[in-house]
Amino acid sequence: MSDVADSAEAAATLKAAADHLLGLQDGAGWWKGELETNVTMDAEDLLLRQFLGIRREDETAEAAAWIRSQQRPDGTWANFFDGPADLSTTIEAYAALRMAGDARDAEHMRAARAFILESGGIEASRVFTRIWLALFGEWDWADLPVMPPELIYLPKWFPLNVYDWACWARQTVVPLTVVNALRPNRPLGFDLKELRTGRRVPAARGFFTALDRVLHVYERRPLRSLRDAALRRSADWIIARQEADGSWGGIQPPWVYSLIALNLLGYDVDHPVMKKGVEGLDGFIIRDERGRRLEACQSPVWDTVLAMTALRDADLPADHPALTRAADWVLREEITNPGDWSVRRPRVAPGGWAFEFANDGYPDTDDTAEVLLALNRVDHPGVPAAVARGVRWLEGMACQDGGYGAFDADNTRTLALKLPFCDFGAVIDPPTADVTAHVLEAFAALGLAGSRASRRALDWLVKEQEEDGSWFGRWGANHVYGTGAVVPALIAAGVDREEEMIRRAVRWLEEHQNDDGGWGEDLRSYRDPRWIGRGVSTASQTAWALLALLAAGEERSAAVEHGVRFLVRTQRPDGTWDEDHFTGTGFPGDFYLNYHLYRLVFPISALGRYVRAVQAP
Numbered sequence: 080m081s082d083v084a085d086s087a088e089a090a091a092t093l094k095a096a097a098d099h100l101l102g103l104q105d106g107a108g109w110w111k112g113e114l115e116t117n118v119t120m121d122a123e124d125l126l127l128r129q130f131l132g133i134r135r136e137d138e139t140a141e142a143a144a145w146i147r148s149q150q151r152p153d154g155t156w157a158n159f160f161d162g163p164a165d166l167s168t169t170i171e172a173y174a175a176l177r178m179a180g181d182a183r184d185a186e187h188m189r190a191a192r193a194f195i196l197e198s199g200g201i202e203a204s205r206v207f208t209r210i211w212l213a214l215f216g217e218w219d220w221a222d223l224p225v226m227p228p229e230l231i232y233l234p235k236w237f238p239l240n241v242y243d244w245a246c247w248a249r250q251t252v253v254p255l256t257v258v259n260a261l262r263p264n265r266p267l268g269f270d271l272k273e274l275r276t277g278r279r280v281p282a283a284r285g286f287f288t289a290l291d292r293v294l295h296v297y298e299r300r301p302l303r304s305l306r307d308a309a310l311r312r313s314a315d316w317i318i319a320r321q322e323a324d325g326s327w328g329g330i331q332p333p334w335v336y337s338l339i340a341l342n343l344l345g346y347d348v349d350h351p352v353m354k355k356g357v358e359g360l361d362g363f364i365i366r367d368e369r370g371r372r373l374e375a376c377q378s379p380v381w382d383t384v385l386a387m388t389a390l391r392d393a394d395l396p397a398d399h400p401a402l403t404r405a406a407d408w409v410l411r412e413e414i415t416n417p418g419d420w421s422v423r424r425p426r427v428a429p430g431g432w433a434f435e436f437a438n439d440g441y442p443d444t445d446d447t448a449e450v451l452l453a454l455n456r457v458d459h460p461g462v463p464a465a466v467a468r469g470v471r472w473l474e475g476m477a478c479q480d481g482g483y484g485a486f487d488a489d490n491t492r493t494l495a496l497k498l499p500f501c502d503f504g505a506v507i508d509p510p511t512a513d514v515t516a517h518v519l520e521a522f523a524a525l526g527l528a529g530s531r532a533s534r535r536a537l538d539w540l541v542k543e544q545e546e547d548g549s550w551f552g553r554w555g556a557n558h559v560y561g562t563g564a565v566v567p568a569l570i571a572a573g574v575d576r577e578e579e580m581i582r583r584a585v586r587w588l589e590e591h592q593n594d595d596g597g598w599g600e601d602l603r604s605y606r607d608p609r610w611i612g613r614g615v616s617t618a619s620q621t622a623w624a625l626l627a628l629l630a631a632g633e634e635r636s637a638a639v640e641h642g643v644r645f646l647v648r649t650q651r652p653d654g655t656w657d658e659d660h661f662t663g664t665g666f667p668g669d670f671y672l673n674y675h676l677y678r679l680v681f682p683i684s685a686l687g688r689y690v691r692a693v694q695a696p
Contacts, residue, residue: 088647096650109405120170122175131342142175145470149172156169159671246441255307257310326435414430414439420442420488426469444484473518478537482510521570540568544580552664556620597616601613618646618658626685628679
């Protein structure tokens with residue numbers, strides 16, 4: 080097929096996709112796709128409501144319908160579509176269905192229970208699952224790792240102080256120290272003895288296991304005055320971080336544990352803080368024919384600026400009403416107050432953006448970089464001043480080594496990773512290639528490729544290239560995402576397309592293209608290197624690969640042509656793409672996301688840049 084025919088088909092595909100995206104814009108100017116996760120969100124929502132005494136049967140039935148719809152034929156639940164069965168997720172789903180009235184001897188429950196027992200039972204589940212069970216007397220608090228509330232008093236220079244944890248982890252850990260200290264046991268209405276094997280998991284050895292034993296001794300006889308003061312201080316810390324929408328950080332884990340902790344400290348469900356928190360959860364609930372499900376988070380800022388960039392790549396004019404409305408909304412979302420990030424950077428003035436509708440305490444460098452890239456491409460009088468503030472904030476948030484973490488600077492102490500408590504999720508926020516690349520690309524787009532911050536970020540990225548030529552992706556799956564982010568940033572920053580590191584990245588992408596022309600990388604690649612660069616082709620991952628190859632000047636290569644044909648061939652009649660597979664990452668190895676707008680915004684950007692490149696004189 081000739082280049083002319085290829086570009087004509089690509090242009091038609093691009094137009095249909097852009098039209099579809101334009102039709103999804105909210106009247107207020109923003110875009111937001113569903114953020115799909117796994118059923119632990121829904122199971123834990125029911126458990127939270129049971130704990131607080133506010134669970135309703137109609138909500139339970141709707142949530143149970145969704146949970147059942149996600150059970151696989153073998154009786155298990157996974158953490159991502161087509162992924163391996165997960166023990167803890169299956170235990171929590173089973174508990175929720177028991178709460179909903181599903182009989183123990185029902186076929187789907189027997190199948191789930193068989194997997195649970197074969198996998199080691201409740202005894203082999205993760206710490207967070209056993210914490211949920213302990214709330215209802217289904218696990219002994221004494222058999223859980225200890226995190227004392229006195230942690231709140233550790234100074235910021237002392238190891239394991241709350242600011243040594245990533246923002247999402249510190250907001251979860253502080254309320255959990257309260258829960259751990261007060262050790263509630265509220266009725267569940269049934270027991271889960273059938274999920275126990277009777278076997279004990281062998282205890283680990285080492286300094287931190289010994290420290291945990293010491294803390295268990297202290298927990299039996301804490302200093303009463305210090306403990307009471309720590310609980311009061313923790314409550315103040317938690318309440319000070321509640322967002323305008325009732326959430327904590329706009330994400331599920333700190334939200335639910337904060338509500339539990341405050342309730343244990345005497346805050347009734349009718350207290351304004353509690354009422355605001357519970358009512359806020361309703362805004363994160365999606366209902367459809369499959370049931371009721373809870374989003375772990377919402378991504379309107381991220382989705383909006385990616386949509387703006389995609390539409391500009393589709394050649395929508397910079398002054399198009401859809402873009403100016405979006406810019407109006409994004410500019411209002413700028414965070415102008417300090418937050419926890421200020422602890423490490425007290426002299427840096429605010430000027431960033433967060434991921435969610437309401438998250439004024441935790442702007443992040445990744446969203447801020449994408450905001451600057453989007454705003455820089457629209458005509459709006461408010462853009463220059465906001466961009467200047469965003470640049471200053473990003474420059475100030477660089478880590479000592481020149482790279483960028485997402486929410487904090489120099490959040491790199493690894494001691495927390497060694498605690499027995501930390502068996503689930505990333506708990507620190509070190510620099511990563513994808514975030515650093517987005518920041519570098521934003522600086523370059525604004526004419527700042529020669530700045531000190533840009534040069535240091537570029538040097539950091541050069542050092543982080545993997546031996547195979549790819550880059551690791553922290554917030555998207557995985558090396559395809561990382562490489563798709565880094566190559567365009569390096570080219571934008573002035574790296575020659577013929578440089579060996581660019582050629583190595585191109586070869587890696589070409590070697591990992593699927594026979595159908597697309598790219599895919601299974602989320603198992605975070606734990607199993609055999610999956611790196613391997614997986615079912617998806618529209619979003621194909622677009623990431625194409626964006627890198629196009630930046631590298633490969634627009635007329637066989638790999639790009641094959642990739643574009645994949646997008647043309649798999650587009651739905653309504654202009655978007657199907658994408659059941661998850662391509663977003665919450666915690667590598669543990670928690671994943673399916674951004675429902677990824678399947679649209681990234682293909683639009685890739686197709687737009689392809690059409691422009693091949694039609695250029």
